Amino acid sequence: MSKRLEGKVALITGGTTGIGAATVARLTQEGAKVWFTGSKEEAATALCAETGAVFRKLRVQDAAGWPGLIDEIIVAEGRLDIVFANAGTESGDASIEDVSIEGWDNVVAVNQTGVMLTVQAAIRGMKRNPDGPKGSIIINSSMNATRPLGNYVTYSVTKAAVCALAKSAAVHCGQQGYAIRVNAILPGVVETPLIQQIMNAQPDPAAARAIYEGMAPLKRMAQLNEVAGLVAYLSSDEAGFISGAEYAIDGATTAGMMGV
Amino acid sequence: MELLAQRLKGRVAFISGGLRGIGLACATRFLAEGAEVVLSDLDAEDSDTAREVMGKLGQAASYISANVAKEEDWERAVALVKERHGKCHVLVNNAGIDLTGPVESLSMEGWRRIMSINVDGVFLGTKHFVPLMAESGKDFRGGASIINVSSIMGLVGMNEVSAYNASKGAVRLFTKGIAIEFCQKKTPIRANSLHPGFVETPLLKAGFQRWVDQGFAEKPDDLVAGVVGATPIGRLAQPEELASAAFFLASEDSSYMTGAELVIDGGWTAQ
Numbered sequence: 001m002s003k004r005l006e007g008k009v010a011l012i013t014g015g016t017t018g019i020g021a022a023t024v025a026r027l028t029q030e031g032a033k034v035w036f037t038g039s040k041e042e043a044a045t046a047l048c049a050e051t052g053a054v055f056r057k058l059r060v061q062d063a064a065g066w067p068g069l070i071d072e073i074i075v076a077e078g079r080l081d082i083v084f085a086n087a088g089t090e091s092g093d094a095s096i097e098d099v100s101i102e103g104w105d106n107v108v109a110v111n112q113t114g115v116m117l118t119v120q121a122a123i124r125g126m127k128r129n130p131d132g133p134k135g136s137i138i139i140n141s142s143m144n145a146t147r148p149l150g151n152y153v154t155y156s157v158t159k160a161a162v163c164a165l166a167k168s169a170a171v172h173c174g175q176q177g178y179a180i181r182v183n184a185i186l187p188g189v190v191e192t193p194l195i196q197q198i199m200n201a202q203p204d205p206a207a208a209r210a211i212y213e214g215m216a217p218l219k220r221m222a223q224l225n226e227v228a229g230l231v232a233y234l235s236s237d238e239a240g241f242i243s244g245a246e247y248a249i250d251g252a253t254t255a256g257m258m259g260v
Numbered sequence: 261m262e263l264l265a266q267r268l269k270g271r272v273a274f275i276s277g278g279l280r281g282i283g284l285a286c287a288t289r290f291l292a293e294g295a296e297v298v299l300s301d302l303d304a305e306d307s308d309t310a311r312e313v314m315g316k317l318g319q320a321a322s323y324i325s326a327n328v329a330k331e332e333d334w335e336r337a338v339a340l341v342k343e344r345h346g347k348c349h350v351l352v353n354n355a356g357i358d359l360t361g362p363v364e365s366l367s368m369e370g371w372r373r374i375m376s377i378n379v380d381g382v383f384l385g386t387k388h389f390v391p392l393m394a395e396s397g398k399d400f401r402g403g404a405s406i407i408n409v410s411s412i413m414g415l416v417g418m419n420e421v422s423a424y425n426a427s428k429g430a431v432r433l434f435t436k437g438i439a440i441e442f443c444q445k446k447t448p449i450r451a452n453s454l455h456p457g458f459v460e461t462p463l464l465k466a467g468f469q470r471w472v473d474q475g476f477a478e479k480p481d482d483l484v485a486g487v488v489g490a491t492p493i494g495r496l497a498q499p500e501e502l503a504s505a506a507f508f509l510a511s512e513d514s515s516y517m518t519g520a521e522l523v524i525d526g527g528w529t530a531q
Contacts, residue, residue: 167530174492174527181493188516217443222516229513238504241457241497244530245523252443255436255519 004236006031009077011069011125013060013118014087016040016047018192019140022224023084023231024053030232032082035073060087060114066121079129082235083122085115085162086140088155096153104154111158112165115139119169119182126180134179136235139166141184143250159186163246170244181243183234188250191221218251266294267511271400272345274298274337276328276385277355279313281461282409285499286352286506291320293507295350298341300326300333328355328381334388341389347396350510351389353382353431354409358467359423371423378427379434382408386438390449397448402515406451407506408435412525415455432521439519450518452509457525458487459497492527 010027014020015036024047027034034053037060038044044055056072058065073080089110092103119137126135141159148156163184170182189195189212202208213220230249233239248254273290277283278299287297297320303310305325314323324340326333341348359366359374386406397404413421414428432453439451458464468480477483488495505524508514523529 167527170527170530171492174494177494179493217440218516218518219443219446226513226516229515230517233504233508233513238501238508239524241493241501241526242505242522242524243493244527245525247517247522248520249517250520251516252436252439252519256440 003031004238005082005232008032008081008235009073009079010034010082010084010235011073011080011122012036012084012086013058013114014038015053015055016043018194019187019190019224019227020084020086021047022228023086025051026225026228026232027082027235028053030236032235033077035077037069037087059110060085060118061109063117066117067124070121070125074125074128080122080125081129081135083118083125083135083137084140084231084235085118085122085137087114087118088140090152090155093152093154095151099153107154108158111155112161115158115162116165119165123169123173123178123180127178132179133173133176135181136239137166137169137180137182138231138234139163139182139184141166141186141246143186143188143248143254145184145186145246146254166246167244174243181234181239183239183242183244184246185227185230185234186246186248186250186254187222187227188216188248188253189221190227191223195221216251216253217256220251222249222251267513268350268507269294271295271349271510272298272341272347272396273350273352273510274300274341274348274385274389275352275354276300276326276381278323279303279309281463282456282459282499282502282506283352283354284313285503286354287317287321289500289503289507290350290510291317293511295320295510296345297321298324298337298344300324300328300337301355302327328353328385329376331384331388334384338388338392342392347399348389348392349396349400349404350407351385351393351405352407352409352506353385354407355381356409356427356463358421358463360420360467360471362420363422366423374423374427375430378424379430382431382434386434386451390447393449394447400512402512403448403450405510405514406435406438406449407509408451408453409502410435410453410455410521412455412457412523412529414453415521415523415529435521436519443518450509450514452514452517452519453521454502454505454509455521455523455525455529456502457491457497457523457528459499459502461499464496490528491525492531495526497524497526 016038279301393404
């Protein structure tokens, strides 16, 4: 067995950095033709050169932008098999006492409305596949869906919301007789460039790293390629009976009490 | 990086309940990925079934007749794996039975039997393989992997399935407990549970036949149709679809996953 995703076409939102970029690379390695969206054009250019993937600038919360992107993919590639709804933000978020309506609206727009629009567009695109409606949709939620953070109320709420969205969409697709699967992944703390930046900006970066590593019983952060490996598995036909599920990838963080 | 070609090369796996259903599918898949595999089941070593299955699986597989509910059988199993391979990287605690019926009609004997196989079996397998796996886990990134086969019945209740529900619920939390314990002690073993929905296995067929015998339906196919109708994906799972999840958990790709529960149910519990 090799190249599990040969002949498949994938779309990844928020693909320019972090988990998204690692998934662009991994799905390409497994043989998929990958398209991705994001906001960091410079990073996107480098990733395209490295992987042969195609970049399109799109804000996931921009409802009007979706039909055009899906059309373009279907025209160019003839099909759409995999969509990873990965784009997310915590910009403007705060605790329930402190969050501004602008901050709340911004996070809800990207993390919740954006994911809804991504899944909706994905299903509409996958229905146009020449061999009938089929495909795999993966939503990047978070362990904070089940263990909310006090200082990030909107992030926590939207990550929980998209788990219900995944299940509702999965049940709908089943009821309609589509071979379209929808699942959510719930990563713990992942060593993304963003987290590295935060750690390095602290007075004592080593101490900050120790705190993040200590959060998971496994005593380390997840690496980007470990999350990409789970996405690749759920994307593949090997996961053909998995739909409506939530897969934790958190080094046992939510198996017990946080921080033990 | 060579992806997906024989990704379990150099690994040794032990699978209980390996002669049929999900266990057999796991054995077949692990072998195809380059692993060496030892299976256990209740059938005698010279039984027709054991001979036939082992003939098909080939040289990299071996078999031991063992009862998962008996501690001395696990001691024999570990001794065999040590002697033959010296290592164990993957343990699939798969052997299980079912028991259905109104709670007031269940016998103490029946209750004890399902607990002894579905729960004691998982505990004993873990207990006896951990020392060997703790050593072998140093061989690969992501360490050794214990895969406990629970069920969607370990997540949600069902009419007249209380004993099976209880046994599979125990497997779910036992798995989380050992996952955290291994982390705390820096033992290089990950532990996760699988939660299959309705899978086309001999166990399911036997269970449906029993329901037919008890007058719940006219024929097994009616029960299959009922289950399929209640499954969003609209079909039963094939054992191979569980084996691919077990393979994922056995491989380095799942190196950050421990204490997790992998539901493979075609959307059944999403409703």
